[in-house]
Amino acid sequence: MLYKTITKENFRRMIEGLMEDNDVFGPKWRDRDKNGDKVYRFLKLNDFDELQMDYTRTYSSPKNFFIPFKETLSTYDLAETEWDQQIRYTVHPRVIVGMRACDINALRKLDEVMVKSAFPNPYYFARRRNTVIIGLDHEPLEDCFCRSVNADVVFKGFDLFLTDIGAKYFVAIGSDTGYRIVDRFGGEEVSEADQDAFKSMKKRIESKFKTQVDVTIVPELMDLEFESEVWERWGDKCMSCGSCAMVCPTCYCYGVEEDVDLSFTHAAKQRFLYSCNLIDFAMVAGDHNFRPEPHIRLKYRYYHQFRGFVEAFNQSLCVGCNRCGVACLAGISPKAVIDDLNETEQR
Amino acid sequence: MTLKIPRYDINREPFMTQTPDFNRKSQLLQTERTYKARINAAIQLTPEEKLFQIQILDPKERAQFSCLPGQFVMVELPGCGEIAISISGSCSNHEFIEICIRKVGKVTGMIHRLEAGAMVGIRGPFGTHFPMREMNGSNVLLIAGGLGIVPLRSSIYWVNEHRPDYKDVTILYGARTPKLLLFDYQYEEWRKVFNLTMHTIVEEPDENWTGPVGLITQLFDQVPIDPDDTFAIVCGPPVMFKFVCDHLSALGLPMQRMFVSLERRMHCGMGKCCRCNVGSTFTCLDGPVFDYWSVMNLQEAI
């Protein structure tokens, strides 16, 4: 990998330059919560100053740029007995600034499913290929546990990745596009001092992790504790509201629905993000439900993330951002559930 | 100073302009493109079940379509929905695809209203198949309950078309009432022409029924099973195949030689929507045909 540095003024010029011809998205603040803290969201930037480089965490993950909550898979013009099907994968180039290591790692996990497996998903692929990602390091928050699931550092899946080293950003370059961008906007060679600054920043980040989740034998526990009362305990609180999956950077389950317009001349097949926590996720005709209870559905979300995905790809699907834990009003977080699971096993 | 990022247009890739081939999984392709197919005949089997014979319109696409017993297709009625349906006819028949649909809800209900001449879209085939070639040189036991005969039927055709490859082939088929026995007009042909042994059983007989009455496991008394040289395919509701497979296990049939077809909610058929996912297993990719050992190792399989 190539590394460069870029001064903060040049970084500003870079973003402004990119904004002229492309859609650039980055963390902006949308609301204040009841404690007066800012709530962030990835939104289109109209002005460099809207970009919050010191943001903490967006409430919802940037996954929706790649897997939108709703997307049209194909459209149809209907005639009396015939139809004409149209499929387009048109995505205009865009740039996302400020994605965290965990969010980029999340995309790499999605790549496994959406691009590298059987039946690659062209909708996802078109979005992925047309998105330039400029990542950004940060000091972990109180509840970040990406380190426990090996998602705190990232070496691939971005075009540029920035680490704040004071007056400059230390830049890892992950693609040709990334290289050209840095080059165009005054990237500099990495000096000895830059390297030191980078190292101490990294050390500092490393030292700041507070939350640890012990996932050592979690894949096995998923099977061993399949009937455990842990699930019921948390399941009783779960409102099957799907918030956790919606904000999650990796949850990708979906549903497909088709509908016609009122004139019965046009139809569309649409995909919408679903959650395995929702009551009818596994319901089939005749109202038979393979997962009739909240705790069973909750269990399967964890089962997919910490057991199924590990079996398939040697890594957990969870990247440790704790967005689900924040979004869940019932206080169900991976940390809490897995700790409980570990403890129950010890007893 | 600006930098315009060039657009990567996936639509221009050569594979986007070709007709899709669902067996060529290595490439990106128009996964949502359906083959347009015309219904040639729609035969009402029972009040709830209808058999459709459909033909892919485009000759090139038709030639490209090839399947194996146990696989399924996604059948679409644009604007109404898309559903997973097993292939029920002969897989060597490259002209027609036969599917049998039970009316249970929105899409199946609408498809039932289609008459000969109407069209549906199909994608596929998807999923694993019954390992018919592995069974060469052995006895084959085909066991179906209720609608389970539908996917099984394509194996019956396969066996007939490759009859010398197999030793004794026996069909055991049970339904709730005699009227619900599907394809009864074909039994004679299966027995006499296909040279298969066939036993049927019902739970609730009517006045004309002369055959045995009870659960399908009762038929085992009538067939000799050589556990060392037999393969079994079991299709039917989960409760049924659990009973049947346990029975066969008890007789000494290895779990790896029993095959079942699982049913799950499905929205894509391509291992993406996760509706049929159990842990790492996708019923649409790794199934619907599983050997019984795999099923036993799936949490919540049945």
Add this chain to the structure above:
Amino acid sequence: MKVAVNQPVQIEVEHIARVEGHGNIKIRVEDGQLIECSWEVVETPRFFEKMFQGLSIEAAPLLAARVCGICSISHALASVRAIERGLGVEIPAMAKSVRLLAKHAETLQSHALHLFFLVAPDLLGVGSVIPLMKTHPELIEIATRIKRYANEASDLFAGRTSHPMVFKIGGTTQRPRKSQLLSLREDLAETAPYLWDALEAFKDINLPDFERETEYVSLGGNGDYPFIGGDLVSSDGVRKSEDEYRAMTNEYMVDHSTSKFAKLSRASFAVGALSRFNNNFEGLHPIAKEVAQELGLQSRIDNPYFHNLAQLVECFHVLYESKELIDELIDSPDYEVATAYEIRACEGVSAIEAPRGILYHYYQINKQGLIERADCVIPTGQNHANIQHDLEALVTQMTAEGREESEISLSAQMLVRAYDPCISCSVH
């Protein structure tokens, strides 16, 4: 066609159509004498005043909206503003503009609904708008475009077209985003020509020739055309403050009605577009004034059928004033959406010009912030008596002219519809 003068006339219209709510007309004329002529309101009451009791002030605007699906924005505004006036809360300027914009959106949407869907079928001699879709597509296109803009504006400024949820005590829940305002402004610019087309369509209509000198009540402007709060005035020279609303309405009960009736200086008075027009003509937006001139309207009109034209003039007023308000909002640096408030025991009144006329909400609030007593005076309730008197005069006039029963019946129904009554609202 003239008929024998003493032919008896017997008209009974049960649940008159194309009005909101349930009302009946009964007319009996024998030997040329008007024996019976009544406007009955038979809507089932919901007892809103009772429903408010014990609710928190936070819930009040939401419940108030449910008084009427068509003018829910007015009710919510009246409610939230009454509470604010009681608590002594001054809302930020931004919230004021957003509220007025929401109000205008409602006025436009309600007037368009009335003119095109409820009145136009009468003028074109059909039973409803449905056949017009085939015969007068251009008229439908106009209505569609105007209503679409009004709906979008409601969505943006009130949260949705009916039952707004953004008016919270102290202001609004949020500031519309700049991008939304820009796209709405574009929408507005595209809609304006359709309104001018509507003017062409209504310019030459023939409204029945009938006049009855009436007292008109509305908010009183000071050179403006007010919709939210201010003094209460009547064309007979009464001027009162909002807090004196009871003296302005003098509600009373009648036998054949579940709605209350009202009176001021005489037996009855009128509220609504025509009253606002008559009382505040000078305050109209210059473009609306121009339109009035084009329609040949001056500042005092006593023909109740002209309610319809006054509504048309108001459509211009609200559209062009909205444009100015949106422009201001786009450039405004203001981000404060609501003022904090403290709960205390108090009483508060607010008057709002709903599409159908002046509307009052009154609340008495206890120190826990719960509503002890509520009172709502609905525009249509204030109009009922006037409708009744108009009907009597109209039937008398038409009988004298020897008109046919069917003609009288239609004119009577059109008269009721001209007031655009909102009956379920008046009963509440």
Add this chain to the structure above:
Amino acid sequence: MKYLGIELPKPKVAVFGFTGCEGCQLQLANNEQNLKDLFELVEVVDFRLISSDKLGGYDIAFVEGSITTDSDVEALKAIRAQAKLLVATGACACLGGVNNLRERFPLPDAVAEVYGEHKIESGQVRRVADVVPADIELPGCPISKLEFEWLVRQLVMGVEPQFPRYPVCVECKQRINTCVMDMGILCLGPITRAGCNAVCPRNRAGCWGCRGPSEEANYESLVEILREHGFSEAHIAERVSFFNAFSGNQVLPVLE
């Protein structure tokens, strides 16, 4: 009309309003750009709010409002006898809606409060299903126009409409709203049936449950959460009883 070779019938539709604000009926007449297509699909034979034509003989009846008087009951029974399909339309018809707030007080008190000595006919507030069976309940206060159009398509196609079973939170998250509970605003989103596109949280107001409970709503858990968030019992009680959506859950006292 034909749809892919399937003949679609053109049902006759009537719309009736009982005790309510007529906001739902207004939604039916809204979205004008689609009205033309709508009237191609169905024949409107009785819709007093917009039409004086009364042709009778309908297949589908949309009934808005709750049922309060004896004459309402009779009228509704007559509608039920005629209609092949009866759609309870909106919160008042499906749940009793805000009208139910009146039930906190004895009827004579309410009459006296509003009308003094004057005699007024009224009765208990009932939902449509309390009087006659409703085939379909179209939720919302007001109903969503898009959902109504969708429903009409389902009915014309002859399929049983399947409303979302999951709660409002799903749609709220899909619109990437900040959770209003984090902003200190009470919200019933986690237990209320989705389908409104989370319009209230979208506008930074909490959900009031106008669409009724989602399927197997975890009422107890939400109430526990609301208490932990510091909302008072009275506040919670007012919210859950506002549209009468959660009257089946007797965890909280009826508010005074």
